[in-house]
Amino acid sequence: MTRRAAVLAVGLLSACGEGVATLGDDVVPADDALASTEQELISCAARSETGYENGRSFAITVVTVDGKPAERKTANAYALMQQAALRDGVRLSVVSGFRSMSEQRFLYACYVNCSCNDCNLAAQPGSSNHQSGEALDLNTAAPGVLGWLNRNGARFGFYRTVPSEAWHWEFLGPTPGPGPCDGAGGGSTSVLRFENLETGGWYTNGLWMRVQAGPGVRFVTYSSDGFPLGASEHRADGFSARYVFSSIGERAIVAKAYDAERRLLGEALVQVRVTAGEPSRGTLDLESPEDGGWFENGIWLKSRVSGAITRVRYSAGGFPLGESTDAAGRFPVRVTFSSLGWRVITAVGVDARGVEVARRSVVVRVSP
Numbered sequence: 001m002t003r004r005a006a007v008l009a010v011g012l013l014s015a016c017g018e019g020v021a022t023l024g025d026d027v028v029p030a031d032d033a034l035a036s037t038e039q040e041l042i043s044c045a046a047r048s049e050t051g052y053e054n055g056r057s058f059a060i061t062v063v064t065v066d067g068k069p070a071e072r073k074t075a076n077a078y079a080l081m082q083q084a085a086l087r088d089g090v091r092l093s094v095v096s097g098f099r100s101m102s103e104q105r106f107l108y109a110c111y112v113n114c115s116c117n118d119c120n121l122a123a124q125p126g127s128s129n130h131q132s133g134e135a136l137d138l139n140t141a142a143p144g145v146l147g148w149l150n151r152n153g154a155r156f157g158f159y160r161t162v163p164s165e166a167w168h169w170e171f172l173g174p175t176p177g178p179g180p181c182d183g184a185g186g187g188s189t190s191v192l193r194f195e196n197l198e199t200g201g202w203y204t205n206g207l208w209m210r211v212q213a214g215p216g217v218r219f220v221t222y223s224s225d226g227f228p229l230g231a232s233e234h235r236a237d238g239f240s241a242r243y244v245f246s247s248i249g250e251r252a253i254v255a256k257a258y259d260a261e262r263r264l265l266g267e268a269l270v271q272v273r274v275t276a277g278e279p280s281r282g283t284l285d286l287e288s289p290e291d292g293g294w295f296e297n298g299i300w301l302k303s304r305v306s307g308a309i310t311r312v313r314y315s316a317g318g319f320p321l322g323e324s325t326d327a328a329g330r331f332p333v334r335v336t337f338s339s340l341g342w343r344v345i346t347a348v349g350v351d352a353r354g355v356e357v358a359r360r361s362v363v364v365r366v367s368p
């Protein structure tokens, strides 16, 4: 999250005319016609390489997409994005993916000496995000590709991070779902697993829970000792939810994945230690509708809050449903859903500066 925020901040700066031509790279994308002959090919045969981030080396797992090496997680997300683009009639292909140290040294020398690679800007060896595994140069000169990426890239965790390089996209997450190269053997996918928490880990209170969920999963709920912590139907955001525990210590957190008919598809469990974070600045209870209830469409949302919360925002599946500052009326918002069935409604209480204080979710069935 931190890194994503940082990179987005860079993008914002440059959008404001600060002229951040930094971070740069790059290989000019090769001829698109050539690249397209290799597209939609993914080989999950994995090999270990040495990646670099800020000059520090680490082991990285590389597979092959569109004939190019790419870090496995990045490749998985890209493969899902490529399939979605194809359904819209847009053909994506990778022009340059993961780079070894020797490749980056070569490109950097081209840039410094202006002797090869059209003298294109290249990051210092060890600091290119092509070496960390996140960056892919894509065929953005091909018809429709750049527009499609601008509209849809973020849904798959991909962001354009270098303003002067339309082709340079980085996978910053969250993971959009299980990809073709998930699993040790490649190709096997599990229905549900935690993406950002692992058993034995220590996490600051106010922790986010995020999962990778297989196809068919409509919503995910989180609980600890049977107590509901949150829920989400927002796949593009990793079905994420956040909870502030009233006390710190060991917690077993269970995630459950359901289909559109509320049938249980899978469960995942992590045992973590919650450590002291920011003290709670308020609480929120979603008073209406009631969790698990069935409701006719046209629902009043109401919340009971305490502490610093001055405004409540409601959403479902990433779509804003409305917001209210009417504390006396319990922050009422009336919503009519266009998509019925089981829905997860989330209320987020924010303070006067718009900073989130607490959130709650309910899972309800909306009928005509």
Ligand SMILES: [Zn+2]
Pocket: 025, 026, 027, 130, 135, 136, 137, 167, 168, 169
């Ligand atoms: Zn690049």
